[in-house]
Amino acid sequence: MPAARGRSATLGGVSGPAPVVVVGAGPVGTTAALLLARRGLDVLLVDRRRHPYGLPRAVHLDDEALRALADAGVAGEFLARSRPMAGLRLLDARHRVLAEFRRRPDAGRHGWPQASMFHQPDLEDVLRAAVARSPRIEVCRGAELVGAEEADRCVTVTLRDPDTGARRDVVASAVLGCDGARSTVRDLVGARMRDLGRPDRWLVADLRSTAPLPVWPGVHQVCDPARAATFMPVSGDRYRFEARLLPGERPGDVDLPGLLDPFGARDAEVVRAAEYVHRAQVADRWRRGRVLLAGDAAHLTPPFVGQGLGLGLRDVHQLAWKVADVVTGAAGEDLLDTHQAERAPHARALVRLAALVGRLMTGGGAAAAPVRRAVLAAVGRVPALAAYATDSRTPALRRGPLVDRRGRAGRRLAGTLVPRARVRVDGRECRLDDVLGSGPAVLELAGGALVVGAGGRRRAVEDVDGALTAWLRAGRAARVTVRPDRIVGSAR
Structure with a gap:
């Protein structure tokens, strides 16, 4: 089980948490690894294949899912090849x-374009190149996960070489199962796929x-x-x-x-x-302790609304910051409870929609x-x-601990993505995400002026084409909180 890059768990002379183990080096797992690494965590990316799969599967992504690739640092490269x-x-x-x-x-x-067509191996080339540039990500190919035992807020995973049978244990701060439709991590957490339609x-x-x-x-x-x-x-x-x-x-x-x-x-x-x-299926359980599911390991959808890969990218975009906060001690373990509570209903809604559209168009x-x-x-x-x-x-995320859908503005905007609008700040034009930063933020409309509070700073921003102001007014909101995954937490 050779690693693509060898490095210790101590980077820059500062000892940090044990690495997060991401199982599955497809687009969802690789994006998860990049998102976690960009939040300062060490990552061990594991895949049972010794070489990339190399054949196309997904061919479509929408602009919502592209927010995940943007935060992973690869949206521009992806768009150049789609x-x-x-x-x-x-x-x-x-x-x-x-x-x-x-x-x-x-x-x-x-x-971005509302929808982009692409050749999946091209996307995987872009993601692998980004992984190779990251000193925080170690890649281990030719290794399958065969065991995971949790104790003291760590997970000891057992990796096995499928050819030789050789095993080794790795202590992880969390495990993300992005290992596809035949997920072994899903079996380890005791989850079963529930049918929402006929194959x-x-x-x-x-x-x-x-x-x-x-x-x-x-x-x-x-x-x-x-x-x-x-x-x-x-x-x-x-x-x-x-x-x-x-x-x-x-x-x-x-x-x-x-x-x-x-x-x-x-x-x-x-x-x-x-x-x-x-298939139209969603797992009945997405988490056991610090072992969590994402992507096809958690849901499978018919292709009629083009959301197979997009659902997986949404999973890890909304999960990476939660895992980072829990692993670093910035939040309690209960933050991970929101993963299934938020993502499973959203996945079920889109899987059912895909099945319905398929029946309407072809049945x-x-x-x-x-x-x-x-x-x-x-x-x-x-x-x-x-x-x-x-x-x-x-669909918007349902009401929960991180999504406050009370009030007229909350019911309109909470649980949806804030637009990645063009803004001008300090004389420089950029996109709103560049001002929001990587943590929680507040966006306010006061007296016709927009103010963003993020990273301990409050800055006035100019709405270049008026899209952001129009969005707030259409939602009847003067103030919204924005989560690290660019989802509106509350609106007033």
């Missing part, structure tokens, strides 16, 4: 357009084309109950095609060139074609086709409904 998503086009069985929902090409409320078998094909394909640049969803399918340009010369498998059908039985032909992709190179089982049999066409035509004629179809905002 492309904005143009929107969604719903097609019938004959590929006639039922409805089209375009996304504006300019930046959304957080300063669905799909053929997933990743394609490349040397010449750009003559297709609309957004996502195409074929709403055909007999053969539901999805086609989307990803980034560069890459494309993704997915088709529901029929009962008893195997991937090799599918006429893939024939299904690709309507998109002009019959002759595209098939990089990989494999069966995926889309109901042949009799549902004319109804679907009429409903979608009506939706397309109502601007507010059409805008909702492309809105990247997800």
Whole structure:
């Protein structure tokens, strides 16, 4: 179990807490490691694979999830290797357009495209490079977690080399299980996945084309109950095609060139074609002591609203500061109770939404086709409904110890992300996150002027384009508290 970088638990001559062990070096685990390291914690990033997986899985991220990559320090590099998503086009069985929902090409409320398409290995390259630059992160590949025992606010984890069987124990201050759908950490905390819908078998094909394909640049969803399918340009010369498998059908039985032909992709190179089982599940338990779950270890979602990876990034963005505060003694252990209390309902809401959208777009049999066409035509004629179809905002967190949703302003804003608006402070233009810092903050609107209190300082900020002031006034709030994960804790 060689480590990618050797270093002691003492950095800069100052002894600190035992490292946090993050299990799983995919995008969620690697982002978690970066977020923790940027908060001053040592991290041991463990993965059972000796080499990165290398094949694409996720292809979509929204601008809310990008807040996690921004705080991990890699949003700019990610955006340079992705492309904005143009929107969604719903097609019938004959590929006639039922409805089209375009996304504006300019930046959304957080300063980025509302949705970005990307090749997952590109994102993982960016994350690995950032990990390599961090002196606080040690990477251990070829090691699987087989045991975790907690005592005295530490967790002793047992790592095993899957090839040789060699074992070693590591004392950790906390353990984050980001080890995917077949999570061993989930088993160790005694959690079970609860079904929120039936599993669905799909053929997933990743394609490349040397010449750009003559297709609309957004996502195409074929709403055909007999053969539901999805086609989307990803980034560069890459494309993704997915088709529901029929009962008893195997991937090799599918006429893939024939299904690709309507998109002009019959002759595209098939990089990989494999069966995926889309599941709708959420774990019934996310924590045992200082061992916590995140990402696919905690929830699995159908792909219809593109939230698989985004949910995992939200998990670790909202968890990293809590773990850091508990490990350093800035907060009590009960802060970790809020992880499942906040994230599980949010995950369930989005998993159920994805399952519902899938049924609405692809279910109901042949009799549902004319109804679907009429409903979608009506939706397309109502601007507010059409805008909702492309809105990247997800449900607010529920009321709890860290989310005060009392009062009119609280019910409107608490539990939502504060906009990453453009502001000017001390003559310099930047984004609000640069002023908020990495800890809790307060944003106030007094006499038409905006003031940010963060890190023991109060500074007047100029709202460059008025978006932040408009957001506060629409929420009927003059003062909001902002958590370290950029979520509004309270609004008055």
